[in-house]
Amino acid sequence: MYKQFAAAAALLVCSLADPSAGTRSTMKLELFLPRDLYLTGEDISLDIQLTNTGTAAVDAPRLASPENPQPVYLLRGPSYPNGVTFNLRDSRPGAASVPAPAPSTYRLVPGATMETGFSLNSIKPVLEPGDYTISARIDWGGWSAEAVPVKFRVEKAKFVESSLGVDVLSRSTRTMRAVWIAESAGGRHLGESFLYEGRPDLGEFKVTGTRIIRQVGPKASNAFCPWVNFDRVESPKFWHGWQEGAALVAFSDDENEPRTFDMGSSKAQIVRPAFMSQSGALEVLVLGENRKTLRLIRFLPQGTPKSSAAVAWTIDLPEESVAIRVGIGSQAEGGSRVAASVSQNGTKMAIRLIRIGAKSAEVGPPSPIDSAFALPDSEPSVSIAQDGSVQAAVVFARHAGLRTLAVGDLTSRRSGEADIAVSDVGLAPAAVVRAWTAQQVTSEGPPARRWLIRTANGSTGGGDHPVPVTVDAPVVDFLRMSVATYVLALDPNRGPHLIPTDF
Numbered sequence: 223m224y225k226q227f228a229a230a231a232a233l234l235v236c237s238l239a240d241p242s243a244g245t246r247s248t249m250k251l252e253l254f255l256p257r258d259l260y261l262t263g264e265d266i267s268l269d270i271q272l273t274n275t276g277t278a279a280v281d282a283p284r285l286a287s288p289e290n291p292q293p294v295y296l297l298r299g300p301s302y303p304n305g306v307t308f309n310l311r312d313s314r315p316g317a318a319s320v321p322a323p324a325p326s327t328y329r330l331v332p333g334a335t336m337e338t339g340f341s342l343n344s345i346k347p348v349l350e351p352g353d354y355t356i357s358a359r360i361d362w363g364g365w366s367a368e369a370v371p372v373k374f375r376v377e378k379a380k381f382v383e384s385s386l387g388v389d390v391l392s393r394s395t396r397t398m399r400a401v402w403i404a405e406s407a408g409g410r411h412l413g414e415s416f417l418y419e420g421r422p423d424l425g426e427f428k429v430t431g432t433r434i435i436r437q438v439g440p441k442a443s444n445a446f447c448p449w450v451n452f453d454r455v456e457s458p459k460f461w462h463g464w465q466e467g468a469a470l471v472a473f474s475d476d477e478n479e480p481r482t483f484d485m486g487s488s489k490a491q492i493v494r495p496a497f498m499s500q501s502g503a504l505e506v507l508v509l510g511e512n513r514k515t516l517r518l519i520r521f522l523p524q525g526t527p528k529s530s531a532a533v534a535w536t537i538d539l540p541e542e543s544v545a546i547r548v549g550i551g552s553q554a555e556g557g558s559r560v561a562a563s564v565s566q567n568g569t570k571m572a573i574r575l576i577r578i579g580a581k582s583a584e585v586g587p588p589s590p591i592d593s594a595f596a597l598p599d600s601e602p603s604v605s606i607a608q609d610g611s612v613q614a615a616v617v618f619a620r621h622a623g624l625r626t627l628a629v630g631d632l633t634s635r636r637s638g639e640a641d642i643a644v645s646d647v648g649l650a651p652a653a654v655v656r657a658w659t660a661q662q663v664t665s666e667g668p669p670a671r672r673w674l675i676r677t678a679n680g681s682t683g684g685g686d687h688p689v690p691v692t693v694d695a696p697v698v699d700f701l702r703m704s705v706a707t708y709v710l711a712l713d714p715n716r717g718p719h720l721i722p723t724d725f
Contacts (some may be wrong), residue, residue, distance in 0.1 A: 248276035251293070251367035253358055257434065261379035261404050261411065262351055263716030265432045269339040270358060272367065274330040281327045283362055286338035288314050289323040292360045297346055298371075299354030306346060313345045351378040377406040384718040385494065386699050386710055387414075387447035391552040391665045394453045395703070396422070400710060400718040401445045401462060403438065412438045412445055412464060412473075415718055425706035425722030432717070436473065436480075439466045448498035448505075451550050451557055459523060461504040465492055472504055472521045472531070483519050483531035487511035493546050494601070497559060505534070507561065507578070513542035516561075518578065537583050539574075541565040544596045545616065548578070549604025552665065562602040562614035562632070571596055573614055573632045573642065575604075589632050589642040595619040597657040601700075603671065605661035610636035615659040617673040620646070624653040627688070629673055648687050652679040658700035660707065667704035672725060674700045674709065682709070685725030693721055 254269040270293065274280055283290040291311045298305040311317060330336060342348060342356070355371035384402040389395055396419040404411050413434045420426045444465040450457065463472040467488045473480040485508055493507035493516075502523035509516055518534040543563040551558035559578040564571060571594035575586040595618060602616040612634040620626040627647050634640040656676040662669055674684035674697070682691045684707075691697075691709060699710035701720070708720040 249273070249280065249282070249360070249365055249367040250275050251358060251360060251369045253356065253369045253372045255372055255374055258374045259408075259434065260348075260374060260376045261406055261413070261434070261717075262349065262376055263379060263381065263713070264413075264434075265415075265429060266342040266348060266374070267339055267431055268342045268356065269337065270369070271335060271337040272330070272360070273335045274332055277332050279329055279331045280365065281363055282330045282336065283360065284326045284328050285336055286310070286340070287326040289326045291322070291325070292362060293358040294360075295356060295358045296371075297342075297348075297354065297356045299348070299376075300350035300352035301348050301354075302346070308346055310340070310345075348376055351376045377408060379404040379406045379411075380714050381712055381717045382714075383443065383445060384698050384710060384712045385446055386701060387495070388449050388663050388701075389454050390449050390451050390550050390663045392451060392453050393665075394455070395664045399447055400699075400720075401447045402712070402718055403442055403445045403464070404717070408437070410438050410440055410442050412436055412442065412462060414447065414462075417720060419703060419706075422703060422705045425708070427708060427720040427722070429719060435462055438464060438471075441466050442471075444492050446492065446494065446496050449495040449550055450498050450500075451553050452500050457498065457500060457502060459502040461496075461498055461521065463492075463496060463504070463506065470506060470508065470519060470531070472506070474504075474521075474524060476524055481521055481530045483521075485510075491546075493548055493561065495548060495550070497548070497550060507548055509543060509546060513544070514539045516543075516576070516583070518583070534580065535582050537576075537585060539563060539565075539576075539585065540588075541567065541572075545600040545602055547602050547604060549606050549612070549614070549661065551606035551610070552608065555606055555608050555610060558606050558610065560604050560606060560612050560614075562604045562616070564596055564600070564602055564616050566596045569593055569595070571616075571618055571630075573602070573616060573630060575612060575614060575632070575634055575640075586634070586640075589630075589640060591618070591630050591642065591644055593620055594628070594630070594644075595622055595624065597624060597654045597675070599656040601658050603659040603661045605669065605671075607669070613661060613669070613671065615661070615671050615673070617647070617657045617659055617675065619654065625650045627654070627675070629659070629671075631671065647673070647685075650675055650677050650683075650688065651681050652677040654678075656697075660700045660702040662702045662704065664704040670702055670707075672700075672702050672707045672723075674723075684723065689723070689725050691721070691723050695719075 357371040359368040387399040489511040491509040504521040545564040561576040572588035577584040614632040695711040695713040
């Protein structure tokens with residue numbers, strides 16, 4: 223799985239003579255780690271490989287089989303100062319209460335390799351920072367092979383922020399990324415966790431891996447990866463980005479150094495989500511400090527003229543934007559991008575659509591709502607249907623106390639006709655301090671719009687009542703899939719994870 227990125231590998235070759243055949247079996251056992259530095263809370267993926275380098279076929283235990291007592295692993299480090307041994311058979315839930323199963327073997331012919339990998343944390347959690355070693359050994363049928371210890375280090379980390387990256391409306395939508403920034407003694411790190419929705423009907427999401435992408439500056443914030451409207455594996459490259467003061471920073475996997483763009487102020491806002499085209503260009507919408515100037519910043523793929531970034535266009539909005547977000551259409555629709563901007567004027571609020579083009583943008587008329595107060599740190603949502611019509615939504619308050627809630631749903635047809643519907647949705651237990659709406663990001667299931675709030679007393683909820691959401695860490699993002707709705711919670715000690723809601 224990670225051999226090409228292995229930070230360390232070790233092996234000990236052991237042999238067994240076969241006098242009847244005049245041949246010799248030589249088995250090589252190796253361990254691989256993708257890197258030698260991890261942060262507390264990160265997933266540690268260990269790969270193991272067994273190769274027959276001899277001239278005779280050998281029966282060997284299947285490395286990933288839960289029936290086998292071998293290989294036997296030895297882990298040493300602060301979490302296990304006296305060392306701990308384990309195997310996959312005895313690590314099964316309830317293994318001690320049932321008879322041991324018959325071993326499972328595989329005939330390994332000369333030159334053949336058997337390999338597998340597993341999450342070390344899922345079997346032996348590595349919770350304490352410090353230096354660790356892990357080794358493995360097989361004693362089987364008269365032969366043995368041992369991988370000498372592979373070293374890695376775990377540093378105490380505090381995860382400070384995270385956001386989602388989605389292949390919107392593509393066939394890979396069930397797989398996504400949570401990009402994060404974490405602090406450790408070695409500085410700030412940009413990383414990501416890979417998430418997979420295994421059972422959409424049950425709301426099951428699991429973390430399938432993590433990685434540190436690179437070290438970033440001490441002022442790094444607002445980390446992101448671009449959304450796409452195609453299967454990401456079809457792209458020639460991939461970007462990550464963040465903000466450092468007034469600088470918008472973007473980093474491509476095929477480049478050694480990041481590129482930067484001066485946004486003019488540390489109070490400029492990166493509008494979510496950024497977008498990557500299938501050709502590999504990264505485009506980021508930036509709202510200026512004055513909350514009225516909107517620019518599209520384009521980072522071109524490697525091989526094009528090497529500039530930090532280019533301004534594709536700049537527009538001035540008719541009024542200040544207090545909340546803004548971008549929606550992305552499917553490739554079948556034409557890949558339209560539309561931003562929904564919310565403005566406030568006295569006791570009136572308005573939603574305005576901005577249609578984003580490659581060289582210019584078209585600002586639509588406002589759709590006003592009376593007796594409406596924008597919620598702090600709020601984010602609207604935008605969805606673009608196959609026929610080009612646009613749905614935008616925002617949750618807001620009916621009174622200045624920010625407790626009596628309503629949702630405004632704007633529908634804009636391709637013909638230009640637009641209307642807005644307002645639904646009163648209930649009373650929050652305390653003043654709202656953050657709010658989201660979410661449109662469905664998958665191509666499956668009926669269209670859906672959901673909303674979420676977080677209040678001053680720490681409660682989180684959404685839906686029609688609002689329905690409470692039980693979380694074990696602060697909520698930082700919000701997502702609607704084909705069936706289930708999730709919140710992205712960020713645990714300072716173990717990083718981001720998705721929690722299903724009841725709406």
